[in-house]
Amino acid sequence: MKHGTLARTVKLGISSLLLHKLRSLLTTLGVLFGTSSVIAMLAIGEGASEEAQEQIRQLGSRNVILRSIKPREDFATGGGQSVRVLSYGLTEEDLARIEETFPGVARVVPVREIYEEVRFSDRMLNPRVMATLPVYRDVTGRVVAEGRFITDQDEYGVANVCVLSYEAARYLFPVTSPIGEEIKIGADYYTVVGTTLDRVRQQSDLAAAGKSSAEVFIPLETGRKWYGNMQVKLRAGSREMEEVELHEIVVEVEDPANVELVANACREMLKRNHKQSDYEIVVPLELLMRAEETKRIFNIVLGSIASISLLVGGIGIMNVMLATVTERTREIGIRRALGAKRRHIVSQFLVECVVLSVGGGLLGVVLGLATPLVVEHYAEMRTIITPTAPILAFLISSGVGVLFGIYPAWRAATMDPVEALRHE
Amino acid sequence: MSDPSRVPVAELIGVTREYRMGQNLVRALDEFSFTFGRGEYWAVMGSSGSGKSTLLNVLGCIDRPTSGDYKVDGISTARLGDDELSEVRSRKLGFVFQSYNLIPQLNVLENIMVPLFYQDEPPADGEERARKLAERVGLAKRLDHKPTELSGGQQQRVAIARALVNQPALILADEATGNLDSATALEILALFDELHAEGRTIVLVTHEPDVGERAQHVLRLKDGRIESVKRGQNSAAGAQA
Numbered sequence: 001m002k003h004g005t006l007a008r009t010v011k012l013g014i015s016s017l018l019l020h021k022l023r024s025l026l027t028t029l030g031v032l033f034g035t036s037s038v039i040a041m042l043a044i045g046e047g048a049s050e051e052a053q054e055q056i057r058q059l060g061s062r063n064v065i066l067r068s069i070k071p072r073e074d075f076a077t078g079g080g081q082s083v084r085v086l087s088y089g090l091t092e093e094d095l096a097r098i099e100e101t102f103p104g105v106a107r108v109v110p111v112r113e114i115y116e117e118v119r120f121s122d123r124m125l126n127p128r129v130m131a132t133l134p135v136y137r138d139v140t141g142r143v144v145a146e147g148r149f150i151t152d153q154d155e156y157g158v159a160n161v162c163v164l165s166y167e168a169a170r171y172l173f174p175v176t177s178p179i180g181e182e183i184k185i186g187a188d189y190y191t192v193v194g195t196t197l198d199r200v201r202q203q204s205d206l207a208a209a210g211k212s213s214a215e216v217f218i219p220l221e222t223g224r225k226w227y228g229n230m231q232v233k234l235r236a237g238s239r240e241m242e243e244v245e246l247h248e249i250v251v252e253v254e255d256p257a258n259v260e261l262v263a264n265a266c267r268e269m270l271k272r273n274h275k276q277s278d279y280e281i282v283v284p285l286e287l288l289m290r291a292e293e294t295k296r297i298f299n300i301v302l303g304s305i306a307s308i309s310l311l312v313g314g315i316g317i318m319n320v321m322l323a324t325v326t327e328r329t330r331e332i333g334i335r336r337a338l339g340a341k342r343r344h345i346v347s348q349f350l351v352e353c354v355v356l357s358v359g360g361g362l363l364g365v366v367l368g369l370a371t372p373l374v375v376e377h378y379a380e381m382r383t384i385i386t387p388t389a390p391i392l393a394f395l396i397s398s399g400v401g402v403l404f405g406i407y408p409a410w411r412a413a414t415m416d417p418v419e420a421l422r423h424e
Numbered sequence: 425m426s427d428p429s430r431v432p433v434a435e436l437i438g439v440t441r442e443y444r445m446g447q448n449l450v451r452a453l454d455e456f457s458f459t460f461g462r463g464e465y466w467a468v469m470g471s472s473g474s475g476k477s478t479l480l481n482v483l484g485c486i487d488r489p490t491s492g493d494y495k496v497d498g499i500s501t502a503r504l505g506d507d508e509l510s511e512v513r514s515r516k517l518g519f520v521f522q523s524y525n526l527i528p529q530l531n532v533l534e535n536i537m538v539p540l541f542y543q544d545e546p547p548a549d550g551e552e553r554a555r556k557l558a559e560r561v562g563l564a565k566r567l568d569h570k571p572t573e574l575s576g577g578q579q580q581r582v583a584i585a586r587a588l589v590n591q592p593a594l595i596l597a598d599e600a601t602g603n604l605d606s607a608t609a610l611e612i613l614a615l616f617d618e619l620h621a622e623g624r625t626i627v628l629v630t631h632e633p634d635v636g637e638r639a640q641h642v643l644r645l646k647d648g649r650i651e652s653v654k655r656g657q658n659s660a661a662g663a664q665a
Contacts, residue, residue, distance in 0.1 A: 005541075008541065012529070012530075015529045015530075016529050018529075019528070019529050330525070331527055331528075334521075334525045334527060335527070335538070335542070336486065336510070336513075337484060337486050337513065337519050337525075338513065338514065338519060338538050338539045338542065338586070339510050339511065339513040339514020339515070339517075339539050339542040339543065339590075340510060340514075340542045341506070341507045341510040341511070341542065342506060342507070342510075343507075344542055417486040417487075418481050418486055418487050421486070421521075421525075
């Protein structure tokens with residue numbers, strides 16, 4: 001019987017709302033957009049932060065990355081024909097110091113970059129050509145897709161072999177397998193022995209193209225042998241000589257808790273040994289923590305915006321319900337005269353509010369779930385819908401309806417029946 | 425008045441109802457005592473401001489006396505709370521208004537059933553009762569019509585069916601024919617005559633002498649007091665016999 005009463009009240013509420021379709025629809029819109037924007041924003045925010053964290057994690061959360069950077073050219077005179085030699089960056093000495101004296105360091109991997117073009121038949125590419133050790137794969141968490149990575153034999157034998165990243169392989173070998181093929185790096189030929197998975201690809205197929213750069217790996221010794229420290233960098237309109245011993249040193253720390261200590265030690269050591277600031281230190285763990293902090297702030301901001309928009313939606317419902325109550329004063333009087341108790345009137349109007357807000361909330365959830373798909377498709381952004389987001393948004397929107405419906409419903413119920421019946 | 429065969433249905437005992445109108449205190453009912461007996465058909469008449477509307481509101485339990493007591497079907501209402509008073513309305517009283525006062529979003533059948541919906545324990549045969557009543561007032565074929573699709577006379581018939589659905593002790597009618605043309609008004613009045621003949625208790629407020637004359641008894645009010653009581657023959661008792 002109780003159940004039947006509720007069903008009738010809901011049915012009555014819906015039929016009352018249908019008397020004013022446009023008004024009900026417009027009232028619902030407030031909650032609808034509030035709910036859907038909460039879900040959509042959360043999904044986009046979650047996706048962006050996840051992507052940032054993924055990129056940081058790929059750098060390795062146990063790693064400290066030292067990079068050579070060109071010092072600022074304060075005296076850029078643009079010397080026409082004169083060829084300047086710019087000498088900067090990390091040195092073999094730095095590498096040796098870290099390897100030999102730093103405690104708590106598991107592995108240290110040097111990287112040299114070769115500024116050369118890569119060609120296969122008529123296809124040409126300008127990838128990041130890196131001469132490095134076999135452990136590079138392990139330390140940076142790269143995954144072999146086909147063939148193998150550089151091995152110690154390659155290293156000792158100073159072999160002319162190379163490994164292509166997914167991006168490079170796809171460009172140079174659009175249809176065939178690159179394994180066993182000979183590609184040209186600069187003036188020399190190298191045999192392709194393997195390919196690695198694209199870094200973003202390891203996680204998902206999403207937007208792989210834009211995100212990762214083409215990479216080619218060769219053994220460190222091979223790089224040392226064929227390309228000296230002195231390299232020519234071609235720039236628009238000018239040639240530049242650069243002397244860089246090592247472009248990157250990846251330091252893997254044994255215990256993740258010590259990452260910061262090691263990073264500080266590196267910072268101190270480099271500061272002492274480098275006259276100019278021709279290096280940078282990237283600590284993925286720090287970045288990760290910073291990204292998490294950013295995400296926390298983002299969620300707080302988002303939560304505030306969401307609650308404001310739902311508040312506005314709730315006020316909209318209250319406004320309309322107050323107008324409805326006034327408009328239906330006579331109906332309230334009739335119902336009271338026919339025996340309706342105050343709680344009947346309260347539940348009648350409250351049910352209408354709940355129908356409006358739950359309806360708006362449900363539509364909002366649908367729209368909120370659809371929006372990230374559209375964003376993902378057209379803006380090529382990653383979005384993540386956590387299961388709690390739609391549930392939370394829906395519950396809050398329904399709660400808002402009840403909360404803002406209480407006052408109008410109470411006003412309706414406490415009307416004097418005689419006055420209400422007299423109302424035109 | 426002290427007829428021992430009369431069973432009181434609505435008993436007003438020293439009822440006073442005062443309103444505050446700005447600075448003035450208006451006494452709409454002044455120490456009013458009267459008894460409406462079972463099976464009687466009363467017309468309450470009087471000029472505007474005589475207190476007949478207030479009397480009807482008090483009888484209908486939608487207004488409370490400032491002092492005095494009102495007993496409906498033996499239940500004293502003076503100390504009842506809002507919920508209990510509402511329950512009395514939904515069980516003991518039937519209302520027929522001048523402007524029909526049907527609920528626009530409900531159809532004929534639903535409108536007839538409204539008073540049952542508000543009872544604490546609605547009867548199981550509510551819908552069947554409503555159908556029978558609709559048939560009785562000649563609207564069996566319009567059960568799913570909305571009030572706006574009906575003529576004034578038809579709407580008032582629905583309202584009368586609604587007033588009967590809870591098998592009330594007392595039927596209250598407030599200018600029930602006021603909005604109808606004379607032919608339709610006569611039909612509605614004939615319906616009241618029928619109800620009276622069945623032994624129902626009816627109190628009809630009107631200012632039209634023609635309407636008042638059709639009732640069994642006439643009570644005239646003036647300034648919140650009884651001006652005159654005109655009793656007719658006890659046709660209800662005859663009908664019951």
